[in-house]
Amino acid sequence: xxxxxxxxxxxxxxxxxxxxxxxxxxxxxxxxxxxxxxxxxxxxxxxxxxxxxxxxxxxxxxxxxxxxxxxxxxxxxxxxxxxxxxxxxxxxxxxxxxxxxxxxxxxxxxxxxxxxxxxxxxxxxxxxxxxxxxxxxxxxxxxxxxxxxxxxxxxxxxxxxxxxxxxxxxxxxxxxxxxxxxxxxxxxxxxxxxxxxxxxxxx
Numbered sequence: 001x002x003x004x005x006x007x008x009x010x011x012x013x014x015x016x017x018x019x020x021x022x023x024x025x026x027x028x029x030x031x032x033x034x035x036x037x038x039x040x041x042x043x044x045x046x047x048x049x050x051x052x053x054x055x056x057x058x059x060x061x062x063x064x065x066x067x068x069x070x071x072x073x074x075x076x077x078x079x080x081x082x083x084x085x086x087x088x089x090x091x092x093x094x095x096x097x098x099x100x101x102x103x104x105x106x107x108x109x110x111x112x113x114x115x116x117x118x119x120x121x122x123x124x125x126x127x128x129x130x131x132x133x134x135x136x137x138x139x140x141x142x143x144x145x146x147x148x149x150x151x152x153x154x155x156x157x158x159x160x161x162x163x164x165x166x167x168x169x170x171x172x173x174x175x176x177x178x179x180x181x182x183x184x185x186x187x188x189x190x191x192x193x194x195x196x197x198x199x200x201x202x203x
Contacts, residue, residue, distance in 0.1 A: 005033045008040040009111060009146065015048045016149040017107040019055035020099050022066070022076040047147055058103075059169055060160040060177060060193050065100040067194040076100065084121040087137070093119060102157035102182070102191070103128070106142070106150040115141045116150060124155025126182050135185075156184035158191025173198065 006014065015037070018024050028035055037048040055062075065076045075082065078098040080090035096106040096119065104125065106118045120136035127134070128151035134140075142150045153159055159180040166172045181189045196203035 003029050003032065006035065008044040011035060011037070011040050012044045012047045012051075012146060013108055015051045017105070019051045020077065020097070020103075020105045020107075022062075024055060043146070050147070051149070053165060056166060056169070056172065057161050057163055058099075058159075059172065060162055060195075061100065061103070064160065064192060064194040068100075074100075080104070080119075080121065087121050089119060089137070090121060102154045102159050104152045104154065106152075108144050108149060113144055115143045118142045118150050120152060124182070124184055125152040126155065127151075128153055153180060153182040155182050156189055157182050158189050160191065160193035170198070 015026075018026075026035065026037075038045045040048075062076070065074075068074045069076055076099070078100070080093045080096060080098060081087070083098050083101055084090045095109055095116075096104060098104055104120065106116055108116055110116075117139060118141075119139045120134055122137050123135075125134045125136060126132070129148075134152070142148075144150065159182070161178045161180060162172050162175045163178045164172065164175045166175070177193065179191070183189050194203065
């Protein structure tokens with residue numbers, strides 16, 4: 001957001017989507033009210049904190065995507081049709097996105113929503129939060145509270161994460177990786193993780 005003054009719900013939803021954007025920063029016009037997360041009440045602050053923690057958790061995956069973007073020109077955040085060019089249902093899908101090839105995000109975009117209609121293209125999908133398995137193509141209603149941003153890991157991929165809670169990526173540098181293995185219909189999954197020292201060209 002930039003202009004205007006969001007309420008607690010909109011502010012929280014902005015963060016819950018924003019953590020998946022390649023460039024993530026809270027920002028506003030000079031004439032708007034202050035909007036630090038802690039100004040929207042304890043519940044919103046906790047939800048925004050949880051969203052930011054997910055951003056940090058996914059940093060190894062994001063970093064790997066950025067390295068691939070530098071090397072191959074592949075987009076970090078992608079429309080669904082980028083990954084599923086043969087699926088016509090993805091062509092005008094503007095309420096969901098892929099984060100790299102392995103993560104589908106369906107943000108909550110309507111005020112007061114208690115569910116969202118999620119479309120999962122062909123293949124196996126695993127709910128990021130519950131590990132519930134879905135087989136697409138499939139459209140279904142996903143119940144949501146203010147804590148939810150429907151997110152799915154695509155079968156056939158391995159997603160590298162760092163799950164320890166830290167205040168910065170520098171503090172995470174020596175933390176162990178958690179590898180989320182999401183098998184496809186044949187039980188296979190592949191993935192990669194790019195690691196460097198964060199300072200030089202050494203990797």
